[in-house]
Amino acid sequence: MGRNLQILILGAGFAGVATARGLEHALRADEAEITVVGRDNFSLFTPMLPEVSAGGLETRHVVTPVRAQLRRSRYVLGDVIAVDLAARAVDVQHSITGATQTLTYDHLVLALGSVTSTFGIPGVADHALPLKTLEDAERLRNRVIASLELADVTRDPVERARLLTYVIVGGGYTGAEGAGELIDLFHSITPYYRSIAPRDVRIVLIEAGPVLLAGLPVGMGNYTKKNLLSRGIELHLGDAVTSLDDRAICLASGAMIPTATVLWSAGVRPTPVLRDLPLQHARNGGIIVGRDFAVPDRPGVWALGDCAWIPMKTPGEWYPMTAQHAIREGPALARNIAAVLHGQATKPFDFTALGTMASLGARSGVASLANGLVISGFPAWFLWRTYYLSRLPGFDRKVRVALDWLLGLIFRRDIAELRVYTQRSSERAARDAGLDPASDLPARTSID
Numbered sequence: 001m002g003r004n005l006q007i008l009i010l011g012a013g014f015a016g017v018a019t020a021r022g023l024e025h026a027l028r029a030d031e032a033e034i035t036v037v038g039r040d041n042f043s044l045f046t047p048m049l050p051e052v053s054a055g056g057l058e059t060r061h062v063v064t065p066v067r068a069q070l071r072r073s074r075y076v077l078g079d080v081i082a083v084d085l086a087a088r089a090v091d092v093q094h095s096i097t098g099a100t101q102t103l104t105y106d107h108l109v110l111a112l113g114s115v116t117s118t119f120g121i122p123g124v125a126d127h128a129l130p131l132k133t134l135e136d137a138e139r140l141r142n143r144v145i146a147s148l149e150l151a152d153v154t155r156d157p158v159e160r161a162r163l164l165t166y167v168i169v170g171g172g173y174t175g176a177e178g179a180g181e182l183i184d185l186f187h188s189i190t191p192y193y194r195s196i197a198p199r200d201v202r203i204v205l206i207e208a209g210p211v212l213l214a215g216l217p218v219g220m221g222n223y224t225k226k227n228l229l230s231r232g233i234e235l236h237l238g239d240a241v242t243s244l245d246d247r248a249i250c251l252a253s254g255a256m257i258p259t260a261t262v263l264w265s266a267g268v269r270p271t272p273v274l275r276d277l278p279l280q281h282a283r284n285g286g287i288i289v290g291r292d293f294a295v296p297d298r299p300g301v302w303a304l305g306d307c308a309w310i311p312m313k314t315p316g317e318w319y320p321m322t323a324q325h326a327i328r329e330g331p332a333l334a335r336n337i338a339a340v341l342h343g344q345a346t347k348p349f350d351f352t353a354l355g356t357m358a359s360l361g362a363r364s365g366v367a368s369l370a371n372g373l374v375i376s377g378f379p380a381w382f383l384w385r386t387y388y389l390s391r392l393p394g395f396d397r398k399v400r401v402a403l404d405w406l407l408g409l410i411f412r413r414d415i416a417e418l419r420v421y422t423q424r425s426s427e428r429a430a431r432d433a434g435l436d437p438a439s440d441l442p443a444r445t446s447i448d
């Protein structure tokens with residue numbers, strides 16, 4: 001019996017899983033073997049990540065096991081470390097064992113998403129906190145709690161002010177939603193810290209461009225600005241970050257803001273493993289594809305989601321990098337791969353966004369509907385929650401998130417910071433084992 005046709009999907013996020021599910025639907029089991037590769041055994045529902053970082057949602061409730069989303073595709077848990085287009089082979093390092101295996105393919109789907117871009121600004125990679133992954137959200141929450149713990153016992157007013165200053169860089173979705181969520185978090189948890197009042201906390205949002213939520217309808221940016229200002233957030237619009245270190249952040253205007261916590265949400269670039277592929281790349285490194293997701297001059301290679309630049313019908317316009325698009329692109333690509341296998345023509349992707357929404361915390365939000373109408377405040381927030389809850393994969397996840405939201409109406413957010421506890425217990429275990437915790441464990445900084 002000959003080898004089955006192999007379809008290899010790299011990435012188990014919105015785009016990768018949607019493509020696999022689409023292929024399971026479009027192809028018979030004996031037509032092709034579908035393999036998905038991802039570095040985690042779950043996919044992350046990013047729209048709810050800002051709420052996780054602010055302790056509004058439990059970490060595990062916003063992820064869905066990949067295996068639970070696939071019916072007959074094979075799943076390989078591992079990191080893609082090399083793609084050889086000439087040999088039609090991909091090297092994958094297993095996430096648990098570290099062993100490397102080579103997977104070959106007839107059709108390759110690149111759906112590896114994006115990583116945070118530091119734009120080469122000095123200090124960003126070392127000192128800023130991104131918000132892209134579950135670990136990022138946990139780290140941010142831990143950092144915020146650690147800074148409050150320290151500020152609560154710090155006598156020096158200058159150092160105390162630095163610890164209580166939180167800077168967010170980037171006025172897009174993530175920055176605006178992150179800022180709104182942070183205010184909610186502080187309002188909820190500062191009562192635990194007797195010496196800290198909510199007014200002692202300074203939140204600064206820096207955006208290099210002149211408006212918030214650039215690229216979205218102007219009304220959305222205007223409302224977001226008004227909303228954040230009214231809740232005490234300091235806005236620096238049209239000012240770019242030039243450098244930062246563990247003490248302060250410096251801006252092009254000459255301003256210098258002492259801070260211990262910088263959330264970096266200024267932009268993304270495709271996953272590094274794709275960077276050096278001999279393909280046509282866009283200015284941020286994304287892979288330029290045709291309107292049917294085909295990589296030019298590479299039959300059998302396709303790309304979609306955040307790692308791809310997909311042209312719209314109007315020349316010079318590209319589909320935005322959003323989950324809303326990625327989950328529509330997946331089934332469309334699956335149909336195109338099936339068409340090629342069945343000797344038919346592929347179809348260009350054509351999708352009009354249903355609208356855009358941002359949740360700003362404090363039961364307020366802003367949304368632009370498909371008919372161009374911008375709504376704001378409670379109705380937009382309610383719409384955001386209803387829509388994203390309905391899109392969260394897995395019925396059990398929906399119930400868990402709904403319960404988190406319900407409990408959030410009753411209880412304060414949690415300030416238990418288990419990292420301190422686990423670090424201390426590893427130090428104790430090291431001491432019990434006769435090791436020197438200071439040299440055998442990673443050093444602790446004043447805030448980490």
Ligand SMILES: Cc1cc2nc3c(=O)[nH]c(=O)nc-3n(C[C@H](O)[C@H](O)[C@H](O)COP(=O)(O)OP(=O)(O)OC[C@H]3O[C@@H](n4cnc5c(N)ncnc54)[C@H](O)[C@@H]3O)c2cc1C
Pocket residue numbers: 010011012013014015016037038039040043044046047048049050078079080081111112113114131132173174271273304305306307321322323324325326357
């Ligand atoms: C905080 C935040 C909030 C957002 N809010 C919204 C929103 O409200 N609405 C919206 O529409 N969009 C939102 N987005 C954007 C949305 O998350 C992305 O557009 C979407 O995730 C793109 O889907 P994707 O499948 O291309 O990439 P991803 O979902 O990122 O999936 C890529 C997958 O590939 C994996 N991967 C990467 N590199 C490797 C490797 N080398 N080996 C193995 N696996 C790898 C990753 O772990 C990931 O699972 C938000 C993004 C963030 C960060």
